[in-house]
Amino acid sequence: YIKMRLSIIRTATNSFARGNYARISSSDLSFFEKAIGKDYVKTKEIENYTSDWTRQMKGSSECVLLPSSTEETSSIIKYCAEKRIAVVVQGGNTGLVGGATPIHDELILSTGRIKNNFHLEPSSGVLTLDAGFILADADNRLAEHGFMMPLDLGAKGSCQIGGCIAAGAGGIRLLRYGSLHSHLLGCTMVDGKGTILNLGGRLRKDNTSLHTAHLAIGSEGQLGVVTSVTMGVVPRPLSILSAMLAVSSYSDCIRILSLARSKLGEILSSFELIDGETMKCVESHLPLKNVFQGSHDFYLLIETHGSNGDHDAEKLNQFVEEALGMELAVDGVAANSENERAHMWRLREESPIAAAKDGYIYKFDVSLPLEHFYRLTEETRDKLKGRGRVYCYGHLGDGNSHLNVTTDGEDEELKKELSPFVYNWVVSHGGSISAEHGIGQLKRDYRSLGKSASESSLIRSLKGVFDPHSILCPYKMISTQD
Amino acid sequence: MRVLVGVKRVVDYAVKVRVKPDKTGVITEGVQHSINPFDEIALEEAVKLKEKKAATEVVAFSMGGPKCQEVLRTALAKGADKAIHIEVPDADASKLEPLHVARALKKIIENDKFDAVFLGKQAIDDDANQTGSLIAGILDWPQALYASKVEPDGKYLKVTREIDGGLDTIKVSLPAVLSADLRLNEPRYATLPNIMKAKKKPLEKKSAKDLGIDVTPQTKVLEVSEPPVRQAGGFVDDVSALITKLKEKGFIKA
Numbered sequence: 001y002i003k004m005r006l007s008i009i010r011t012a013t014n015s016f017a018r019g020n021y022a023r024i025s026s027s028d029l030s031f032f033e034k035a036i037g038k039d040y041v042k043t044k045e046i047e048n049y050t051s052d053w054t055r056q057m058k059g060s061s062e063c064v065l066l067p068s069s070t071e072e073t074s075s076i077i078k079y080c081a082e083k084r085i086a087v088v089v090q091g092g093n094t095g096l097v098g099g100a101t102p103i104h105d106e107l108i109l110s111t112g113r114i115k116n117n118f119h120l121e122p123s124s125g126v127l128t129l130d131a132g133f134i135l136a137d138a139d140n141r142l143a144e145h146g147f148m149m150p151l152d153l154g155a156k157g158s159c160q161i162g163g164c165i166a167a168g169a170g171g172i173r174l175l176r177y178g179s180l181h182s183h184l185l186g187c188t189m190v191d192g193k194g195t196i197l198n199l200g201g202r203l204r205k206d207n208t209s210l211h212t213a214h215l216a217i218g219s220e221g222q223l224g225v226v227t228s229v230t231m232g233v234v235p236r237p238l239s240i241l242s243a244m245l246a247v248s249s250y251s252d253c254i255r256i257l258s259l260a261r262s263k264l265g266e267i268l269s270s271f272e273l274i275d276g277e278t279m280k281c282v283e284s285h286l287p288l289k290n291v292f293q294g295s296h297d298f299y300l301l302i303e304t305h306g307s308n309g310d311h312d313a314e315k316l317n318q319f320v321e322e323a324l325g326m327e328l329a330v331d332g333v334a335a336n337s338e339n340e341r342a343h344m345w346r347l348r349e350e351s352p353i354a355a356a357k358d359g360y361i362y363k364f365d366v367s368l369p370l371e372h373f374y375r376l377t378e379e380t381r382d383k384l385k386g387r388g389r390v391y392c393y394g395h396l397g398d399g400n401s402h403l404n405v406t407t408d409g410e411d412e413e414l415k416k417e418l419s420p421f422v423y424n425w426v427v428s429h430g431g432s433i434s435a436e437h438g439i440g441q442l443k444r445d446y447r448s449l450g451k452s453a454s455e456s457s458l459i460r461s462l463k464g465v466f467d468p469h470s471i472l473c474p475y476k477m478i479s480t481q482d
Numbered sequence: 483m484r485v486l487v488g489v490k491r492v493v494d495y496a497v498k499v500r501v502k503p504d505k506t507g508v509i510t511e512g513v514q515h516s517i518n519p520f521d522e523i524a525l526e527e528a529v530k531l532k533e534k535k536a537a538t539e540v541v542a543f544s545m546g547g548p549k550c551q552e553v554l555r556t557a558l559a560k561g562a563d564k565a566i567h568i569e570v571p572d573a574d575a576s577k578l579e580p581l582h583v584a585r586a587l588k589k590i591i592e593n594d595k596f597d598a599v600f601l602g603k604q605a606i607d608d609d610a611n612q613t614g615s616l617i618a619g620i621l622d623w624p625q626a627l628y629a630s631k632v633e634p635d636g637k638y639l640k641v642t643r644e645i646d647g648g649l650d651t652i653k654v655s656l657p658a659v660l661s662a663d664l665r666l667n668e669p670r671y672a673t674l675p676n677i678m679k680a681k682k683k684p685l686e687k688k689s690a691k692d693l694g695i696d697v698t699p700q701t702k703v704l705e706v707s708e709p710p711v712r713q714a715g716g717f718v719d720d721v722s723a724l725i726t727k728l729k730e731k732g733f734i735k736a
Contacts, residue, residue, distance in 0.1 A: 243674065291671045317677075320678070332673060333673050339495060
C-alpha cells in the first residue's frame with residue numbers, strides 16, 4: 001500500500017499553484033495602517049520574513065504586519081477573511097520545514113510584537129505569556145523566580161513561544177519533562193474568521209469539556225493565530241551535570257541509553273547523539289573544537305537535572321564507571337564549569353548550522369524504533385555512494401533522528417529520489433516522517449502518509465470549522481482538496 | 483622541576499552575579515561555583531610542562547573552606563599529581579586576602595621544595611591580582627606575570643608577557659613565580675577516566691590555624707553595590723537629527 005501511495009506522490013505534479021485569493025491593494029494597506037499603525041505595516045526590506053533561514057525557501061510576499069495584541073490580530077484576520085486575503089503566520093522564523101514563510105504572496109503576520117503580558121503564579125508554577133516572547137527571554141525571566149521553561153531547543157534565542165506551540169516543538173529535554181502536551185493549560189487563538197478563542201485556562205485539572213487548547217499544539221497556523229499561552233513551568237534545577245561519551249558502535253549507544261535510564265533514573269534529562277561525520281562537519285565549518293582528542297564514530301551528550309548536586313554527582317559517577325568499566329564507551333569527558341557545558345551543547349545545537357554551510361541541504365526529522373534508528377543513516381549513505389554527504393544527529397533518547405544530506409549545489413535527480421526513499425524507509429520500519437519539525441511546505445506531499453482516510457477527513461472538517469475560507473497558511477499541512 | 487599551582491574556587495564565570503540585599507557582598511549561596519578560569523590556565527601550563535618532561539610533578543593548592551576540595555578534585559582530574567588544601571572555617575573564608583594566601587604558600591614551600599609557583603593572574607571574584615607578586619616578594623623570587631607563552635630553558639624560564647604596550651619577553655631564573663594570562667593556553671576537559679583516577683590521588687588537608695598562618699583581615703568591605711543601570715539609547719532618523727541631539731546633550735558646541 002505504501003509503495004503504491006508513494007508512486008502516486010512521485011508522479012503527481014507539484015501542486016503549489018496559487019489559490020483563488022485576493023491580491024493586496026493599497027486600500028488594504030490603508031486599513032492595516034489604521035488598524036495597527038503605519039510603522040508596523042512593512043513593505044520594504046522584508047527579505048528576512050519572506051524566506052527561511054537557510055534561504056532555500058522564498059516567497060513573493062510584499063507586506064508584513066506586526067500587530068501588538070490579540071485584538072489587533074483579530075481585526076486583521078477578520079478583514080482578511082472578508083477580503084479572502086491569504087495569510088501566513090510567522091513567529092521567530094526558525095522553522096525547518098518552511099511553514100512560517102510564504103509560498104506565493106501571502107500576507108505575513110508576525111507575532112513578534114505581541115509580548116506585553118508575562119505573568120507567573122509562583123505557588124502553582126503556572127505561566128501566562130503572550131505569544132511573541134522569545135523562548136530564551138521567557139526562560140531568563142523565569143530564572144529569577146527559580147523556574148524554567150520545560151522545553152529547550154537550539155533555536156531558543158530566536159524562536160517565539162507561540163511558534164513553539166504551533167510547531168509542537170520538542171527539543172533537548174523532552175526525555176525528562178515531556179512534550180508540550182504535558183504543560184499546556186490554555187491558549188488564546190484568533191481563528192480564521194477573526195474570532196478570539198480563549199481556550200482552556202490556568203487550572204492543572206479541568207475535566208469539564210473537550211481539551212480544546214491542545215488542538216493548537218502542532219497546528220502549524222492552520223486553525224488560528226496563537227496570541228497567548230498559559231502553561232505549567234518547572235522548577236529550575238539546582239544541579240545540572242553534563243558529560244560527553246565517545247562510543248565506537250551504535251549498539252553500544254543503545255546499551256548506554258538503557259544503562260543511563262536505570263542508573264540515572266529520574267535525573268536523566270537529555271540524551272543526544274552526534275555521529276562522527278557530523279562532528280567532523282562541525283569542526284570544519286564552525287570555529288568549534290571537539291572535546292575529545294582524536295575522532296570517534298559516535299558521541300553522546302548526556303545531561304542530568306536535579307535538586308541535589310552531591311546526590312546527582314554520585315549517580316553520574318556510578319553510571320560513568322559502569323559505562324567505562326563495561327567498555328560500552330571508549331572515552332568520556334565531564335563539564336566542570338558552565339563554559340565547558342555550554343561548549344558541549346554548542347557542538348550539538350550548532351550541528352544544523354554546520355550542515356547548512358556544507359552545501360545544498362536536505363533536512364529530515366524522523367522518529368524510528370531504536371533498533372532501526374541508525375540503519376537509516378547507513379542505508380542512505382550506501383544509496384548515495386558519495387553523491388552527497390550524510391549526517392546524523394538528534395534526540396536519541398526520544399528515537400528522533402535529524403538526518404541531513406548535503407550536496408555541492410542542487411542535484412535535481414537526487415531531489416526527486418531522496419525524500420521518497422527516506423520516507424518509504426521510515427514508514428515501512430514503523431516510524432514517523434516528521435518527529436518534531438512538522439509538515440510546513442517541505443513535507444506537504446507526504447502529509448497523509450500513514451493516516452487513515454477517516455482521520456484525514458476529520459482533520460479537514462476541523463479546518464473548515466476554524467478557517468472556513470482557508471486563508472490561514474494555505475498550501476501547507478492541511479488542504480481542503482485532498 | 484616541581485610546580486605548585488594555586489587554584490581558587492570562585493563563582494562560575496557564566497553566572498549572573500547579584501548583590502546581597504544588605505550590600506555586604508554578592509550572593510554565593512546556591513550559586514554555581516567552579517575553578518577560577520585563569521588558575522585553570524595556569525594548571526594546564528604546568529601539566530603541559532610535565533607532559534613535555536620539563537616538569538616532574540604538579541601539585542595543586544587551594545586555601546579556603548571545605549568546598550575547596552571540589553576544585554582540587556577537578557585539578558587532579560586535569561593532570562595534577564597531588565593536592566594540598568589549607569582549610570579555614572567557612573566564616574573566615576570569605577574574608578581571606580591575597581596576603582594570607584601568600585603566607586600559606588610560603589609555609590608550604592618552607593617544608594617542601596618547589597621550583598615554581600604558577601597562579602592565575604587574578605581571581606574573577608576580587609580581581610585583586612596580588613598573590614603572585616606578594617609571594618615573589620616574600621620569598622625573594624623573580625616573577626613573570628601575565629604570561630602568554632612559557633618556554634623552559636634549563637635553570638630558567640623564558641616567558642612572554644602581555645602588557646599594555648604589547649609583548650614583553652623575559653628570562654627568569656628558577657625558582658620563580660608565574661601568573662597566567664588568558665591566551666597562554668586552552669585548558670583541557672577532565673576526561674571521565676581521569677576523574678575516576680583522581681579519586682585515588684592524594685589530597686592533603688591542613689588547617690591554617692595549625693600551621694600558624696595569620697588570617698587577620700587588613701581590609702574591610704564597606705559596601706558592595708550594583709553598577710548604575712545603563713540608560714536606554716534612542717534612534718535618530720538622519721545625520722542632521724544626530725547633530726541636533728549631540729548639540730542638545732552638550733557633546734558638541736552649538
